[in-house]
Amino acid sequence: MKVRNSLKSLRTRHRDNKIVRRKGRVYIINKTNSRYKARQG
Numbered sequence: 382m383k384v385r386n387s388l389k390s391l392r393t394r395h396r397d398n399k400i401v402r403r404k405g406r407v408y409i410i411n412k413t414n415s416r417y418k419a420r421q422g
Contacts, residue, residue, distance in 0.1 A: 382418040392418050 385391060387394055392398045397413045414416040 384419055384420050384422065386421070388419055390422050391417070 383391070384417050388400065388407060391409055392400060393421070395411055395414060397411050398409050398417055401408045401410055409419040410415060411417040
């Protein structure tokens with residue numbers, strides 16, 4: 382999982398990327414290709 386300041390550029394890398402908010406943190410998750418995971422901050 383990558384930790385990045387800005388997730389907007391990472392979201393466009395794959396068409397199944399979704400932005401999810403959990404416990405005050407912003408995550409990018411991908412059900413079909415689990416390589417694309419990121420957390421903001």
